[in-house]
Amino acid sequence: MGHTILRGGRVLDIAAGTADYGDILIEDDTIREIGPPGSAAPDGATEISAAGRLLHPGLVNAHTHGNGNLAKGMGDRWTLELLLAAAPWINGNRSTEDKYLSTQLGAVEMVLKGCTACYDLSFEWPLPTAEGLAQAAQAYADVGMRAVVAPMIADRSFYEAIPGLHDALPPPLKESVANLRLPPADTTLAAIRSALHDWPLDREQVRPAVAPTIPHHCSDAFILDCAQLARDFDVGLHSHVAESKVQAVTGIRLYGCTLTAHLDRLGVLGPHFTVAHGVWLDNEDMERLGDHGASVAHNPGSNMRLGSGLADTRAMLERRINLGIGTDGANCADNQNMYEAMRLASFVSKVRGPDWQRWLTTREAALAATEGGARALGFRDRMGRLAPGYKADIVMLDLDHPNWLPFNDPVNQLVHTEDGTAVASVMIGGRLVVDNRRLLTVDLDRLRAGVAAAHERLVAVNADSQRLYETLEPIVGSYCPGLARVPYHVHRYGAQIDW
Numbered sequence: 001m002g003h004t005i006l007r008g009g010r011v012l013d014i015a016a017g018t019a020d021y022g023d024i025l026i027e028d029d030t031i032r033e034i035g036p037p038g039s040a041a042p043d044g045a046t047e048i049s050a051a052g053r054l055l056h057p058g059l060v061n062a063h064t065h066g067n068g069n070l071a072k073g074m075g076d077r078w079t080l081e082l083l084l085a086a087a088p089w090i091n092g093n094r095s096t097e098d099k100y101l102s103t104q105l106g107a108v109e110m111v112l113k114g115c116t117a118c119y120d121l122s123f124e125w126p127l128p129t130a131e132g133l134a135q136a137a138q139a140y141a142d143v144g145m146r147a148v149v150a151p152m153i154a155d156r157s158f159y160e161a162i163p164g165l166h167d168a169l170p171p172p173l174k175e176s177v178a179n180l181r182l183p184p185a186d187t188t189l190a191a192i193r194s195a196l197h198d199w200p201l202d203r204e205q206v207r208p209a210v211a212p213t214i215p216h217h218c219s220d221a222f223i224l225d226c227a228q229l230a231r232d233f234d235v236g237l238h239s240h241v242a243e244s245k246v247q248a249v250t251g252i253r254l255y256g257c258t259l260t261a262h263l264d265r266l267g268v269l270g271p272h273f274t275v276a277h278g279v280w281l282d283n284e285d286m287e288r289l290g291d292h293g294a295s296v297a298h299n300p301g302s303n304m305r306l307g308s309g310l311a312d313t314r315a316m317l318e319r320r321i322n323l324g325i326g327t328d329g330a331n332c333a334d335n336q337n338m339y340e341a342m343r344l345a346s347f348v349s350k351v352r353g354p355d356w357q358r359w360l361t362t363r364e365a366a367l368a369a370t371e372g373g374a375r376a377l378g379f380r381d382r383m384g385r386l387a388p389g390y391k392a393d394i395v396m397l398d399l400d401h402p403n404w405l406p407f408n409d410p411v412n413q414l415v416h417t418e419d420g421t422a423v424a425s426v427m428i429g430g431r432l433v434v435d436n437r438r439l440l441t442v443d444l445d446r447l448r449a450g451v452a453a454a455h456e457r458l459v460a461v462n463a464d465s466q467r468l469y470e471t472l473e474p475i476v477g478s479y480c481p482g483l484a485r486v487p488y489h490v491h492r493y494g495a496q497i498d499w
């Protein structure tokens with residue numbers, strides 16, 4: 001690719017809180033130098049004007065689900081458990097083409113909204129396939145985005161995973177949910193092993209990982225096998241841990257300890273491990289995660305949308321947990337806007353209590369959405385910052401947009417004002433993917449037509465699953481909150497939140 005120089009923009013340094021004018025010299029996919037305006041460039045370098053632009057490192061979405069994009073807006077008052085009960089309806093009967101389309105749709109939304117990399121916990125019902133994963137991975141590659149694609153797997157169905165739920169169902173429904181049983185663990189693990197073995201793409205752009213979906217949806221043997229796979233192929237592990245109070249209470253009932261303590265006993269925590277959500281972590285859980293150098297992907301929008309609670313990010317940072325920020329899937333978010341996620345991360349910390357010194361700063365939120373996410377994705381010190389040696393993943397915001405008038409403080413405005421509408425251009429790995437609001441990599445008309453056709457077919461073919469969900473909703477919707485209606489003591493530093 002050779003050399004490119006971005007001239008005349010204001011280069012954001014989040015940690016320093018500055019946005020000085022400068023030129024960024026890029027060689028292939030990497031930033032080589034950041035110099036003063038008018039810096040020399042090698043002969044033949046491509047010059048790109050960034051005048052009137054704020055350049056910030058591409059945002060990193062630390063937790064999403066590519067399969068969720070075809071399901072955006074399908075529900076309203078869903079708890080996490082109702083969402084899980086709706087899964088066969090909103091994710092069922094997807095063809096390989098649907099998997100590609102759903103993932104690509106999310107990737108397109110993300111890059112148009114300033115996000116250049118994501119951790120995608122990709123879901124295929126009933127079983128992940130090498131082909132389905134390759135399609136999801138290809139969708140990111142075709143958009144030109146970076147991603148970690150982690151197949152979400154388990155060996156227990158939702159109805160087997162929640163104590164007493166199956167027994168609470170009337171007999172006809174027991175039969176219906178019996179059809180939702182998952183394939184044997186060996187079949188699932190063999191599929192993942194072959195996908196990891198034959199990974200078709202450049203791992204610097206799209207790499208695989210493994211996502212045992214929710215600890216108590218997996219037998220201990222299954223979690224250990226997932227960890228072994230991650231070790232064998234040197235990839236990450238990502239799991240939804242202590243997302244809802246139902247999960248937290250279930251963990252105590254099943255293991256006699258918290259979910260995190262259980263994972264620690266199994267020996268699967270480490271720097272490669274990402275906890276999604278962690279709303280119900282206690283102090284000891286956070287200490288364990290911090291001591292292991294693990295990450296938490298904080299999803300404030302999803303946590304509020306599903307009524308899961310408000311995670312304590314200050315306590316996480318104090319325990320040296322690496323903090324990333326995610327949108328979560330569009331089936332519970334319902335967008336893929338990392339500016340919004342960053343803003344909500346800041347706001348959620350501020351509604352936890354009046355002790356303002358414990359609130360996240362905009363700097364902390366912006367670092368979590370860039371460097372923190374990069375570390376969770378396995379790109380520590382190579383992504384998430386505009387500095388020599390880092391990937392040239394650069395978002396250019398239009399400083400003439402009302403979001404930036406006047407220009408008071410770059411980090412405060414990035415986190416609290418920007419909503420994605422000032423995104424002008426996006427470069428990923430030195431390649432322009434969005435140029436002056438135009439997506440260069442994907443034919444949007446074709447994507448629209450594909451999504452419309454998939455939508456029409458999926459609505460028809462999943463009608464029975466929708467009816468099943470509607471029958472299950474009142475039962476799951478009363479049983480699970482009942483299970484959670486017990487005191488669960490979460491040690492918190494700040495204000496007590498009464499659950």
Ligand SMILES: [Zn+2]
Nearest residue numbers: 240276328329
């Ligand atoms: Zn998730």
